[in-house]
Amino acid sequence: MAWRDSRKSRGKLILFIASISLGIGALVGITSFRENLMREVDIQAKNLLGADLSVDGKSPLPDSLFHEFAKLSNAESREVSFASMVLFERSQATRLVEVRALEGEYPYYGEIETLPISGSKDFRTTGQKALVDEKLMLQFDVMIGDSVQVGKMSFEVVGKIQRIPGQSDVGNSVAPVVYIPMAFLEETGLLQKGSRINYTTYFQLDPAIDTTDVYAQSRDIVEAAGFDVDNVEDRKKQTGRAFRDLSSFLELIAFAALLLGCLGVSSSIYVYIKGKIQIVAVLRCMGMQARHAINIYLIQVGIFGFIGAVMGCLIGVAIHLFLPEIAKSFIPFEINPTIYWPAIAAGLVIGVVISILFGLLSLIGLRKVSPLATLRFGFESLKIQLDRPFFLIIFSILFFLYLSMYWQLKDPLNALIYLLILLASLVLLYGLAVALNWLMKRLLPIKxxxxxxxxxxxxxxxxxxxxxxxxxLGLSTTFLAMLFFMQDLLVQRVSISGENERPNTILFDIQTDQKEALKVLTEEYDLPVLQEVPIVTMRLIEINGLNKEMAEEDTTVHFPNWAFNREYRITYRDTLIDSESIIEGRWQGQYNDSKDSLYISVSKGYAENLHLNLGDKLIFNVQGALITTYIGSFRDIDWRRIQTNFLVLFPTGVLEKAPQFHVLITRIDKNKVSARYQQAVVRQFPNISIIDLELILKTLEELLGKIAFVIQFMSVFSIGTGLIVMISAIILSKFQRMxxxxxxxxxxxxxxxxxxxxxxxYFFLGALGAFAGLFLAIIFTSLLGYFVFEFTYVPNGVHVGSIFLLVTMMTVLIGLLxxxxxxxxxxLQILRSEI
Amino acid sequence: MPYILTVADLSKTYVSNNEALTVLSNIDFSIKKGDSVAIIGPSGSGKTTLLGLCAGLDRVTEGTITLNDIVLNTLSEDQLAQMRNQHIGFVFQNFQLIPTLTALENVMVPLELRGTKNATGPAINLLERVGLGDRKNHYPTQLSGGEQQRVAIARAFSNNPEILFADEPTGNLDAETGTYIEELLFEINREKGTTLVIVTHDLDLAKKTDQIVQLKGGKLFQGEI
Known part of the structure; x- marks a missing residue:
């Protein structure tokens, strides 16, 4: 009977099948993608690090520690990396890059992929040779055989870097890499005092030795000396965690698509069942029991739900084949997509169960269809009563959705949070929709x-x-808008605040004897010296009488690890700058009497992290000399200003004689002037690095754009299911409309x-939906900005307006079609009552 | 007296699945301005089809219909709609009010469709004329069948039509209400000098009109009623 009854109306179930297949497709696609990603992280774990063990620090690894690991290893490599300017000699173009000086056979697993392939071996064995990032070469039209000047040395480019172990394209575009042989590093003259240099030592361990044990034994010793140790497991966790965050967000979108799909199922089955009331009334006249009638349609819903789920799985497989392609720019390895059968099985189960549960919501209305409907004229409505079976179904739906989320996230609390977020969004939007609907009816002018x-x-x-x-519509809009707003938020977070006269170029690593000459050069190019700051590096060795070891033993104090381990870059001046203000205590700009206590100022955030109070005693080691200081004031700092801002600020009269380097900040408006100025600086002062903030910002926007594209791709599914719900609703009211x-x-x-x-x-419908969705998205983004990024989000009017128009116009278009x-x-049909 | 509606040699054939079905053939009649006319006949005789054709709701297969000196055959869909809005009023068996509009708004619709600026005044007058001045803000679902049909009559007269087509206007009402509606229809018709064309099964109602067009098997029938 179920099959016979469906013969004439299978077409009407297309929307139902579409709803299920889009929701399941998104879920299966994302789950398979995540599994493939994690499997690849497992397989390529060693390639991510390129070695069994790496030790990182701001100074070379002392011999004692080196031997600690060397005795366990087959091979070792050393790498020194730092930011520096390079000059491509043929085009005379300059660019800030990450210079990596390499010694040894690193990487031991995977490889530095270059073109020509021999490049990665040649550059370290045969003289002044360098490898340059492929995109950088393309950007500056650099050919193999050209020369690149790094510091005082010139190197021949022998290979373009295509892939580096553990590094994604995106990572490379932020800091493009240039490899040079370690043997020539000293001669480049770039290892100056104050330069931010990373020293990494890679070890390939003897296969007979358990890496995990080595890691455990050496970790404390090495970390105590201020070095970071990474092994394969660590790297695997780090990489896995980074991608889990992304896939978690994608999963949230997939679940939103599924939830909208559920609404689509519910709405399309309601339409379908409503059209069957007369048939049910006739069957009931002939003696059929209500539950038998429900069974007929439940079987249909189950079968078509299965068909929808199968189609969803096919879509999901297509998504998981396609996602690695669009996400490849920020994944540091290739993914070979393989079908993940558990995801498909789960997709089928979820598809069928959801169809049945959401179908039941409408089907229980059939219990109340009276055989009398056969005698009545008109269109019987399907009444859903809020009785026990109804609430039982609602509970089952929520429970099943929770189970599905749990299966997906493998974390009971997160599953609950996700479900609650989605349901809360739905409830909020529903409330908004009711309020807007009511307001519209009341407030619109009768004229x-x-x-x-x-x-x-x-x-x-x-x-x-x-x-x-x-x-x-609101929920779909919320997701779409959140993507744009999050991008806005991140860009705003890093973009340069301040007026038009803001600085846009920072020169750092300036040695004291270069300071005046650089100023002259800058003024020759008619560029303003907006700020010129001395920087002294030092380490904190004592807080209120507690040194690092004592602080670790004392359970009553909780200083973060970095407090004693980090290298502090500190300046001194007698006045505050406009990006900072005193919020507590008193700022003493000058220190005149060496017998007096020396009062310094620290940032509010720093004080909070270290639980510091005014008057607390801090002792710094300034390259051998101990300086005792007291906290005299707390400062609030606007870190987004392009200024050199400091956690700790000294008054003048203390650090003038200490070894120091300088930073100069200027503004360059014309690209040509910028290029010529940079060339001149690099030629005259090869050790000085230049940060072009406009370039950094542009790179960041590109990077966010790439990530956003993946998310937008997934959002299409939630928007798609949203539109299906809309089409269902249009069909539902078709009779009335006609x-x-x-x-x-x-x-x-x-x-x-x-x-x-x-x-x-449809204009009003779209406008109200878009308004509700945007409203919610702005609230969510603002909350996210406030609590996560500690930043006040200001909605971008153009984005808000564009999304409003897009959603409204799309609704009108779909409605009209x-x-x-x-x-x-x-x-004529009105006369015949054919409608 | 000049004719407002002239039907000449009218035929209507529907084609379905390559099979032709002629529902009206060789119909000829004319209606004078201000007259009332009943179209009667058994079920399936083509009454409603004829009404639809005369009102410009459908197109003839053969023959011509001239309404108020306009030949309907040559008009486009939108020209027909414009003509209906300007010259024709309708009353239906099942009232056909728009459920989302109040009684007053329903009566205002034909005026607003033709772009009348202040449609409220005339609409209220008409509602008062049909005795529903105090129910103007009620929605159709809040009105009885008889009241709904009175709103429909007010709507039908709101654009001051020259001819009013009524399809079984009392078919869904009880006898008492039906009689009241009939009287109301004839009264307003007389007051406004409108031509009235009623499709009905009710012979008593037909006998109250000036002219009867009787159909049988899709053809005019000149026999005893």
């Missing part, structure tokens, strides 16, 4: 033209789906007037 008024009144027609449509339109046509409305009325209706048959109805 509006007929077409607009009729369009609005259509939103309140019997059996209207306005609230559910606003909710659905009746009204034919009637209007009969009493003289032109087709243009009908189109305008329909456009007005689906209304064609309604407008085409002949007016």
């Amino acid at each position: 509006m033209g007929f077409v607009w008024r009729q369009g609005i009144s259509n939103l309140y027609r019997p059996n209207n789906q306005t609230v559910i449509l606003i909710t659905t 009746r009204e339109n034919v009637l209007l046509r009969t009493i003289g409305a032109s087709k243009a007037q009908l189109w305008k009325i329909i456009s007005a209706e 689906n209304s064609r048959s309604i407008v085409r109805q002949s007016p």
Whole structure:
């Protein structure tokens, strides 16, 4: 009976199948992608590090520690890396890069992929040779055989770098890499005092030795000396964690698509079952029990749910084949997509169960269909009563959704949080939709033209789906908008604040004897010296009488590890700059009497992290000399200003004689001047590095754009299911619409007037949905900005406006496309009551 | 007296699955301005089809229909709609009010469709004329069948039509209400000098009209009623 009954109406279930398949497709796709990603991280774990063990520090690894690891290893490599300017001699172009001086056979696993392939071996064995990042070479039109000047030395480019172990394209574009042989590092003259240099030693361990044990034994010793140790397991965890964050967000979107799909299922089955009321009434007249009638349609829903789930799995497989391709720029290895069968099995189960559960929500209405409906004239409505079976189904739905989320996330609390976030969003949007709907009805001026008024009144027609449509459109809009807003938020977070005269170029690593000459050079190019700051490096060795060891033993104090381990870069001046203000205590700009206590100022955040109070005693080691200081004031600092800002600020009269380097900040408006100035600086002062902030910002925007594209790709599914729900709702009210339109046509409305009325209706529907979604997205982004990024998010008017227009216009378009048959109805039908 | 509606040699054939079905053939009649006319006949005789064709809701297969000196055959869909809005009023068996609009707004619709600026005044007058001045802000679902049909009559007259087509206007009402609606229809018709064309099964109602067009098997029938 179930099959026979469905024969004439299978077409009507297309929307239902589409809803299920998009939701399941998104879920299966993301799960498979995540599994493939994690499997690849496992397989390529060694390639990510390129060695069994790496030791990182701001100074070379002392021999004692080196031998600690060397005795366990087969081979060792050393790498010294730092930021520096390079000059491509043929084009005379300059660029800040990450210079890596390499010694040894690193990497031991995987390889530095170059073109030609021999490049990665040649550059370290045969003289002044370098490898240069492929994109950098393309950007500056550098060919193999050209020369690149690094510091005082010139190197021949023998290979373009295509891939480096553990590094993604995105990582490379932020700091493009240039490899040079370690043998020539000293001669480049770039190892100056104050330069930020990283020293890494790689070890390939003897296979007979358990790496994990070595790591455990040596970790304490090495970390105590201020070095970081990384082994394969660590790297695997780090990489896995980074991608889990991304895939978690994608999973949230996939679940939103599934949830919208559920609404689509519910709504399309409601439409379907509503059309079956007369049949059920006839069957009941002939003696069929209500539960048998429900079973007929439950079987249909189950079968079509299965078909939808199968199609969803196919879509999911396509997504997981496609996602690695679009995400490859920020994944540091290639993914070979393979089908993940558990995801497919789960997709099938979830698809069928969701169809049945959401189908039941409508089907239980059939219990109340009276055989009398056969005798009644008119269109019987399907009444859903809020009784025990209804709440039992709702509970089952929530429980099943929770189980599905748990399966996906493997974490009971996170699954609950995800589900609650999605449900809370839905409830919030529903509330907003009800409020907007009510306000619209109450506040819209009665003086509006007929077409607009009729369009609005259509939103309140019997059996209207306005609230559910606003909710659905709103949820899709929220996801779409959040993507853009998050991008805005991140860009705003890093973008340069301040007026037009803001600085945009920073020169650092300036030695004291270069300071004056550089100033002269800068002024020769008519560039302003906006700030010139001396920087002294030092280490903190004592807080209130506790040194590092004592602080570790004392359980009453909790200083973060970095407090004693980091190298502090500190300046001194007698006045505050405009990016900082004293919030507590008193700022003493000059220190005159060496017998007095020396009062310094620290940033508010630093004081909070170290639980410091005014008057606390800090002792610094300034390259051998111990300086005792007291906290005299706390400063609030606007870190987003392009200024050199400091955690710790000394007064003048103390550090003037200490070894120091300098930073100079300027503003360059013209690209040509910038290029010529940079060339001149690199030629005259090869050790000085230049940060072009406009370039950094542009790179960052590109990077965010790449990540956003992946998320947008997944959002298409939630938007797609949202649109299906909308189409279902249009079909649901088709009968009513036809009746009204034919009637209007009969009493003289032109087709243009009908189109305008329909456009007005969908315009208001889209506008309300977009408004609700944007409202929620702005709230979420602001909360995220406030709590996570500690930053006040200011909505970008252009983005808000564009999304509002996009969603509204899309709603109008879909509405109009689906209304064609309604407008085409002949007016004669009103006489025949064929509608 | 000049004719407002002239039907000449009218035929209507529907084609379905390559099979032609002629529902009206060789119909000729004319209606004078201000007259009332009943179209009667058994079920399936083509009454509603004829009404639809005369009102410009459908197109003839053969023959011509001239309404108020305009030949309907040559008009486009939108021209027909414009003509209905300017010259024709409708009353339906099942009222056909727009459920999302109040009684007043329903009556205003034809006026607003033709772009009348202040449609409220005339609409209120008409509602008061049909005795529903105090129910103007009620929605159709809040009105009884008889009240709904009175709103429909007010709407039908709101654009001051020259001809009013009524399809079984009392078919869904009880006898008492039906009689009241009939009287109301004829009264307003007389007051406004409108031509009235009623499709009905009710012979008593038909006998109250000036002219009867009787159909049988899709053809005019000149027999005893």
